[in-house]
Amino acid sequence: MSDETPVAVRLTGIGKRFPGVIANDDVNLTVHPGTVHAVVGENGAGKSTLMKILYGVQAPDSGTIEVEGNQVSFSSPADAIDVGIGMVFQHFQLADNFTVLENIVLGAEKLHGTGERARRRIRELASAYGFAINPDALVEHLGVGARQRVEILKVLYRGARIIILDEPTAVLVPQEVDELFDNLRELKAEGLTVIFISHKLDEVLKVADEITVIRRGTTVDTVVPADVTARDLATLMVGSELPSPATEVSTVTDQVLLEVSGVGLVDPHGGRDLLTDIRFTIHRGEVLGIAGVEGNGQSELVEVIMGIRHSPAGTIRLAGREISDESTTRRRETGIGYIPEDRHRHGLLLDSPLWENRILGHQTRPPCSRRGFIDRAGARADTERIVTSYDVRTPGIDTHARALSGGNQQKLIVGREMSGDPVLLIAAHPTRGVDVGAQAAIWDHIKTARRKGLAVLLISADLDELIGLSDRIAVMLRGALVGEVDPRTVTPTQLGSAMTGAEVPA
Amino acid sequence: MIRVRSMLMTMAAPILAVALAVLITTVVLLAAGDPVGRVWGTIFSEPRPRNIVNIINSGSVLYLSALAAAVGFRMGLFNIGVDGQYRIAAFAAAYVAGQAWVPGILNIALAILTAMLVGAMWAGIAGLLKVTRGISEVISTIMLNAIATALVAWMLRSVAVPGSNNITTTPIPESSRVPGMALIPGAHNEIYGFVFLAVAAGLFYWVLLSRTRFGFNLRATGASESAAVASGIDTKKMILAAMLISGAVAGLVGMPLLFGDSYSYGVTFQPGLGFAGIAVALLGRNHPVGIAFGALLFAFLNEQANALQLQAGVSAEIVKVMQGITVLSVVIAYEVVRRANRAAEQRRVAAELARARAEATEVTG
Structure with missing residues (x-):
């Protein structure tokens, strides 16, 4: 797309560091208005951090944010809402014992009050974007898909023109995903901009107009769905071939x-x-x-x-x-x-060293214990074995479990649970x-x-x-x-x- | 190298905390217009031999009390009831020993067993209430403290030696007293023979907590109850067991005093040791060696403060202020150190990942 169209969001050179970890580094992202723009990357690639920066939850260490042509800086989500950015989090933030209306106006009472005016506004929004929702239904009676629509309505009610959805399909079954995508197309048709974060490539290819890939905290490419396959995207995401879960020949016995x-x-x-x-x-x-x-x-x-x-x-x-x-x-x-x-x-004692975590669930068995006493040498040696043969990336077995990444914690658990036949x-x-x-x-x-x-x-x-x-x-x-x-x-x-x-x- | 650094940081925390406590106490003294120099001069003067004996003696009692609290802390139980447990246990032991049903050393053993059993039972009430009815051990042990106070006062009346102004249990016969040890030259008072009881309890605590399966289960339950359950630990049983052990150790608190000093339980038996023990356990970070240092520091401050009124015209209570501030600042200091260590560890893991990644690229590239 050309540079003459005013962009909805432009991020330039965004960087964000946490102690010891670079979450984002030189991230560049251009989102055009009236499009669904997907941001994909594997878990831990830095997608969520980036969106938190765009929504004002965290401040970037470097780089600039432009919204609709104006350079902005956010010190809180309220600033982001003011310029028309809204975010729907992966975990819904709804009060179950409130109605849809009450949930939507909560914290935004000044806009249209809490009564009939608010109800009318919600009905308008719902019909404009094709959301079937009853403002007076109790949230606890709603299904997951409907709750998500309430979250989106909440954001629209606050006047958002740019909506960020963080892994919106993670909690949905395939049918609900299709409904969500219909809603997104409606939003797009009405001129709103959607930024859609996901790691599910098939879905992204179905709904997005443009796709930006993040790998290890930095943007590696922006592509158009017509030009790529899921396999290409995966390769961009991991930097290598994507593994597949499919098993080999059956090993089922009758025992x-x-x-x-x-x-x-x-x-x-x-x-x-x-x-x-x-x-x-x-x-x-x-x-x-x-x-x-x-x-x-x-x-x-x-x-x-x-x-x-x-x-x-x-x-x-x-x-x-x-x-x-x-x-x-x-x-x-x-x-x-x-x-x-x-x-x-x-699965873990987060503030205990890896070798003590090896003992957990195996307190009564060698090599972890003998006659009621903990066998430290045995447990430590066996932890070394797990770290080596299950490729747990850690500086050593005295490192606390909390310090490891999710994948390495899980590999340790798998190694432990496969011990002892x-x-x-x-x-x-x-x-x-x-x-x-x-x-x-x-x-x-x-x-x-x-x-x-x-x-x-x-x-x-x-x-x-x-x-x-x-x-x-x-x-x-x-x-x-x-x-x-x-x-x-x-x-x-x-x-x-x-x-x-x-x-x-x- | 890494371990040395983290150990240094751990040591830095209590030292910083004591320094901070001295500083704040100085401000308090200045605000009150008290002679700051003379107060610190008195407290930090070299203790005389007699004082050293007293410091070791009261340190050993504090140590036992802190161990009792620490057993609970290690699994996230807040046993506030050490105070009531040691008093009711000491009363029971004094009564049993005073009756002299068995001779000499057997009498001592019987009394200690009684103390541990009674302490464990008293704490066990709170444990049972928590396991069966979900009642917070904090609330129940506080209430049991009050009940223990009243119960002991009432029972003391009914068993007290008649005809004396001093209401006490029957004194322990000479043959069942634990002789002191004249270890410090120049002191005419003696170190309690039962100092070894504190050392033994410390060793037992260390082996139990860090070497046995039971100790592992106890610490695991304290670290994460949900993970403990998933690993197969019966957490209810652990709660009860931890309260019983905590109470049994609390039962020992009064023993050095009973067998080495007062030889009977009376209205003047030293109160408040249970609460001091909680502070010492916090100061020593529930570690048997750390608690020993904490107990000696508190005993040192208490002993040196005795001279304050005479030397500086300041109430000895100022030392309590200082002890309180020490505990507060040590808790903060440990948290600061813990966070610093955690951040350092995350940097090392990140470095490790980066290294592995670099190697992987070298191989493929």
């Missing part, structure tokens, strides 16, 4: 390692049952994937198998032994490796929030585990990962397994429909 039958779980707060009559088996050398929108009982299922929560009914058998009444420690000793979904809360590996969102390099490594480790004859229970929100790694996929909805799909034939869209309760494809 059952995990057998769950009739397991349930009652909501301690009196809501509907968290789990109802769950039954499935996993064989030696098999990966069973669990697909489902988050919050449909996946975490609870894992906790029941681990013995953290207790099912009032049903049985769990591991390698032929009934473990339903055993403690978490006994189950781990029997051979469960567990990669938890939230590694910071459940497990027969079952439970992997909950194993590659969430890790960089592409670590993602490929973790996929490899899961494939290796399968080849070595482990039973693997894989829970993931990344449908490509689920389809690529699993031998079978069970769909979970409202605490029950509602069907099974064949990963060799199912598409992400079909899987997405099944997850929201539509007919399960045969």
Whole structure:
């Protein structure tokens, strides 16, 4: 595009340093008005920092920001809102017990009051941009897609002409993604500018007019979707070939390692049952994937198998032994490796050195302990082994877990959980929030585990990962397994429909 | 090299904190118009042999009290109740030892066992309430302190030696007293024989916390309860166990005084040791050696302050002000050092990543 059109946003030479880390370095970005401009890059590439700078949350150390031809500098988001920039964060910031109207006017009462005038304005906005939304609905009754529309309306209500969306599709199933993209096209048609941050390349190619790629904190290229494929973008993003989760030939045997039958779980707060009559088996050398929108009982299922929560009914058998009444420690000793979904809360002692983290979950077994005493030498030596063979990038095993990047923390956890000859590996969102390099490594480790004859229970929100790694996929909805799909034939869209309760494809 | 630097920074924190406390106390003294030079001259004068003995003796008692609090701190439990636990335990032990049901050294062993059991039970009440009913141990131990005070006063009345103005339990027989040690030349008072009890408790604490599986589970629960649960630790059991151990150690606090000084429990038995212990544990960062330094520093200040009224005409309470400021500034100093260490560590990790990356490019490029 030519320079005669006034640009919506122009960033020049933006740099931002944190202690020891360069988050952004010489970032240049030009966004034209009335377009959807995607900013892509792998996790940790510096996309979020850049957007925080553009929204006034953080001040850049160097470089300039121009909005609609005027150079600006923000000391807070309020300054950014004043020049017409709005941001929708990945994690929604809505009060559940308020209505849509109340959430939208909250903090912007001066614009159109809180009553009929505000309601009229919201209706105008909603119909202008094709958002089907009732201003008086309670937010707690809304689905994820609708909540996101409320967030966007909130930003529009405050007069934003440039809207930043941070990973808006991360929480959506494919159908909702399509709806969101329709909304974005409406916004564009009305002359608004959308900056769309993502690392999902197919989506970006579908919706963006221009794509800027960020790698290791700096902008490497800006391209037009017509000229590139997802593969080209990936190469730009990582600087090398993109790995794929797809597994090799089947290693499934007929020997059952995990057998769950009739397991349930009652909501301690009196809501509907968290789990109802769950039954499935996993064989030696098999990966069973669990697909489902988050919050449909996946975490609870894992906790029941681990013995953290207790099912009032049903049985769990591991390698032929009934473990339903055993403690978490006994189950781990029997051979469960567990990669938890939230590694910071459940997988690590962040302020302890790596070698102490090696002991966690293995307190009762060599090489970590002997007869009630911690075997420091044994634990340290084995941590060295994990660091080397799982390629954990760290200055040493006395480094605190907190200092490592997400990918390296996860590699340490995978290495630890694969120690001590497990027969079952439970992997909950194993590659969430890790960089592409670590993602490929973790996929490899899961494939290796399968080849070595482990039973693997894989829970993931990344449908490509689920389809690529699993031998079978069970769909979970409202605490029950509602069907099974064949990963060799199912598409992400079909899987997405099944997850929201539509007919399960045969 | 890295470890040496981080150790130096750790040592720097308490030294800076004491310096800051001296500075602020000086300001307080100046504001009150007190003779600053004479106050510091008195406090920082060389202690006489007699004072050295007193410092070691009261230091050992403070040390036990701080260990009791530190056991709880290491797993995120705030046992405010050491004060009540040591008093009720000391009373029970004094009563048992005074009855002399068994002779000599056996009597001592029985009394110590009683003290530990009673201390553990008293703390265990708070532990049980927390595990079964989710009641904060801070609230329950504070209340148990008040109950312990009243209970001991009431029981003391019913068992006190009749006909005496001094209300005490029956004195421990000569054969069951722990003789002192004349270790400091020139002092005619003696160091408690039970100083070794403090040393033994310190060793036990160190081995338990940093060498055993139980200690690992305890620290892991303190560092992250959710991660501890996922790793298979029964955190409820750990809460109860930690409170019981904390209470048992608290039970030992009164023993050096009982067997080396007063030989009975009476209304004049030294109060307030539990709260001083919390401050000393904070000062020593829950580390057995750090606590030892903290306990000796507090004992030193208390002892030297005794002469303030005579030498400088200033109330000895000024030392309490200084101790309070020391604890506050040490907490701040540790936090500053912790953040500095964390930032330094992140820089090292970033450097490591950059190096690995450079190597990778060399290989491919």
